[in-house]
Amino acid sequence: MAEAITDQHVAVVLRVFVRRCDPMVHRLRDDGEPVEVDETDPDVDRSIVDKVKSVVASIKRPGMKGWGQLPIDERVDWWISRVGRFTSLLASVTGLAGVWGDRLPLQDMLGSASQGLLLCAIASERGVDDIGVKVRLLASILFDRDIDMQTARGKGDAAADEEMVAKLTEDQDGPPVEEVEEPVKGRKFGVKAGFKWLWRQARILFSITGELEKRPQGRFYHKAVGMLPVVGMAGDYLGERSALKRAAKRGSKWLTQQGIQ
Numbered sequence: 001m002a003e004a005i006t007d008q009h010v011a012v013v014l015r016v017f018v019r020r021c022d023p024m025v026h027r028l029r030d031d032g033e034p035v036e037v038d039e040t041d042p043d044v045d046r047s048i049v050d051k052v053k054s055v056v057a058s059i060k061r062p063g064m065k066g067w068g069q070l071p072i073d074e075r076v077d078w079w080i081s082r083v084g085r086f087t088s089l090l091a092s093v094t095g096l097a098g099v100w101g102d103r104l105p106l107q108d109m110l111g112s113a114s115q116g117l118l119l120c121a122i123a124s125e126r127g128v129d130d131i132g133v134k135v136r137l138l139a140s141i142l143f144d145r146d147i148d149m150q151t152a153r154g155k156g157d158a159a160a161d162e163e164m165v166a167k168l169t170e171d172q173d174g175p176p177v178e179e180v181e182e183p184v185k186g187r188k189f190g191v192k193a194g195f196k197w198l199w200r201q202a203r204i205l206f207s208i209t210g211e212l213e214k215r216p217q218g219r220f221y222h223k224a225v226g227m228l229p230v231v232g233m234a235g236d237y238l239g240e241r242s243a244l245k246r247a248a249k250r251g252s253k254w255l256t257q258q259g260i261q
Helices: 007-030 046-058 072-096 098-102 106-125 131-143 149-153 158-170 191-212 220-226 232-257
Strands: none
Touching: 007 072, 007 106, 007 131, 007 149, 007 158, 007 191, 072 106, 072 232, 106 131, 106 191, 106 232, 131 149, 131 191, 131 232, 158 191
């Protein structure tokens, strides 16, 4: 009989996961910002610049004037779309994952990683910086666990947490967790780099594989379509989009219940 997964085990894994999510949340937020136009350039048509400014001003995005005053639901919807587009690479994940694609519960691993990223973004929108709160949020929504704050925060030793997760994943039948190069603003960040980041996040969660199936799932008909040839990939993709929305809804409710507006 497999040893039960403890709250301490889940907490250390989620602390590493959350710390690695924070730079990506900032990257996704920054990538939504418009490119600056040099208005002093004599070759730039002023009328076009004015039109571009008008369009940009009408786009709801982080960093825009009044973004923080928008209803939280509107800001969450932006993140659902942003993270959903970022994780659309799930549709082709099996091929990109190589030999491990046939040996691991990829959909639950990557789906949990996607939802965890979204929950970190939602917490950030509400001004949550406390890693303990984020760990408790993810534990509740993804794994249906009520972890106390002391356990969630741990001892504050990030290096020890990393070492522990590396050891936990070495004991599993899968590739080790690799060091992650944090996304840098201004550097090209394509689908391949995005997949590598998400895959590494999913590998962090691999040591608690038995918990991953508890995460918010798509509807039953998404799973039914996912089992069909040809269109199965589309069914899986739509199911993950639906699951993201459900995770966001539950996450927002949990934060409100904690008195975090």
